[in-house]
Amino acid sequence: MFRPFLYVLNVRDARLPLVAAFGGAGYGVIVVAVPAVVDAHQGSTALTGLLFAGYSAGELLGGLALGAASRRLPSVRLIAVGQTVLAAGAGGLVLLTAYPMVMLAVLVAMGVSTAPVVITSSALLDDLAAPGVLGRAYTTMVAVGLLGAAAGAWVGGVLTACCGGRAALLLAAVTAAGAAACAVARRGTVVSRTQCSAERGSDGSCPTR
Secondary structure: OOHHHHHHHHEOOOHHHHHHHHHHHHHHHHHHHHHHHHHHHOOOHHHHHHHHHHHHHHHHHHHHHHHHOOOOOOHHHHHHHHHHHHHHHHHHHHHOOOOHHHHHHHHHHHHHHHHHHHHHHHHHHHHHEOOOOHHHHHHHHHHHHHHHHHHHHHHHHHHHHHHOHHHHHHHHHHHHHHHHHHHOOOOOOEOOHHHHHHHOOOOOOOOEO
16 A cells, blocks of 8 residues: 555655655645735735736746756756745745735746756656666655645645735745755765766765765
């Protein structure tokens, strides 16, 4: 029953599941918090739809930009930068509830940052997952992210009910900051499999940088 979640025992770097969990939780909180603050300050369901449309458009732009880029930051750094932008954006939304168009711009920027984080995290599995468990690794990463989103939505809903949407947005900022911290928690990451084959150590392990 729990076998799909045991792939992390065969992964050379356990940061990715933590990034997925914190990132998913932050998204779950935002899904609850943004409609709450819009309803409290603007009272417009249409505006809520526009804000999330902006977030989705940002994700599309971020994915296209990442695919078109000829030069990129190292993968772990890119994830950390993206999550830092998400943390700053969620924190900024707390101060911008009276300015819906500025909120829209912030959510677009958050969407632009989300896509590279998700894409890069998935791509890193090709290097980090042990041979023979890549399919299980992808399944687990998706499951961890969805569980994080579910937990974030639940906690965000409870927090919104008792303390308001702004408090929930602060929680979203904290979870995104947690994801960024996980991404840079340890120095070095496993190099690609091609490099690993050429540079494998005497003990059979891949080098880290």
